[in-house]
Amino acid sequence: MTRRPRAVAFDVIETLMSLEPLRARFEDIGLPGGALETWFARTLRDGMALTATGDYAPFRRVAEGALRAVSGQRADDAAVAHVLDGFAALPAHPDVEPALRRLAAAGVPAVCLTNGAADTTMAFLDRAELTDLVDRVITVEEVGRWKPPAVVYRHAAAVAGVPADRLALVAAHAWDCHGAKRAGLVTGWVGRLEGRYGDVFAPPDVTGDDLVQVVERLLTLDGA
Structure with missing residues (x-):
C-alpha cells in the first residue's frame, strides 16, 4: 500500500x-522559438546517454553542446551564453x-x-x-x-x-x-x-x- x-x-x-522566457532568446540568436523544446529534449537525451554509458557531465556543459547541435553548429560562444544565461531570470x-x-x-x-x-x-x-x-x-x-x-x-x-x-x-x-x-x-x-x-x-x-x-x-x- x-x-x-x-x-x-x-x-x-x-x-x-x-523555461518559456528562453524562447525569445532563441529568436535573438536567429533560431525559431520552437527550438526551445527541441533543445531541452536533446539536453535531457544527451545527459541520460552519458549516464547510460557510465559517464557524467554537468548540466551547463551538456546544454551548451545540445544548443550548438540544434543550431546546426552555427551558434557561437556569445549566442550560446546569451541563451543559457537566461536561466538567471x-x-x-x-x-x-x-x-x-x-x-x-x-x-x-x-x-x-x-x-x-x-x-x-x-x-x-x-x-x-x-x-x-x-x-x-x-x-x-x-x-x-x-x-x-x-x-x-x-x-x-x-x-x-x-x-x-x-x-x-x-x-x-x-x-x-x-x-x-x-x-x-x-x-x-x-x-x-x-x-x-x-x-x-x-x-x-x-x-x-x-x-x-x-x-x-x-x-x-x-x-x-
Whole structure:
C-alpha cells in the first residue's frame, strides 16, 4: 500500500521553473522559438546517454553542446551564453508557492531534486522567494548520474532522512516519475506540461492538473 510521504522532492526544470522566457532568446540568436523544446529534449537525451554509458557531465556543459547541435553548429560562444544565461531570470510557475505552502502547513518538508546545477537552483529559489519553503537542494552532481537511475532517487531519500517509500517525487515528466517509482518512491505527476501520462511508464501514485492538486492528493494518502 502506498503511504503518505514524510518528505516531498520536486523536480525543478519545467516542474517548478518555467523555461518559456528562453524562447525569445532563441529568436535573438536567429533560431525559431520552437527550438526551445527541441533543445531541452536533446539536453535531457544527451545527459541520460552519458549516464547510460557510465559517464557524467554537468548540466551547463551538456546544454551548451545540445544548443550548438540544434543550431546546426552555427551558434557561437556569445549566442550560446546569451541563451543559457537566461536561466538567471527564469520564473517559478504560479502553482509552485501555494503547493509548497500547503506542504509546510502540513509539516511535510520539501526538497528539490534536479539535473541542474545547485547554484542555479538556489538562485532560482531566492529570486522566486521560495527559499524558506525548501529544506535542501539535491542535484545529480552529488552522485554523478542524471535522472532517472534509481541511485539518484535513493540518494535523495537518504539526504532527506526518510526511507525511499516515504519520499515522494513530484515532476511534470512521466519518465522522471517512472524512474522514481522503480526506485521505490511515491510519485506525483502534474499534467500541465505533457497533458497525458505516457502509457509505457509505471503509473504515478497521484496526478493533478497543477502542483497544488498533486500535493493535496499526496497528503490524503494513508499516513500509517
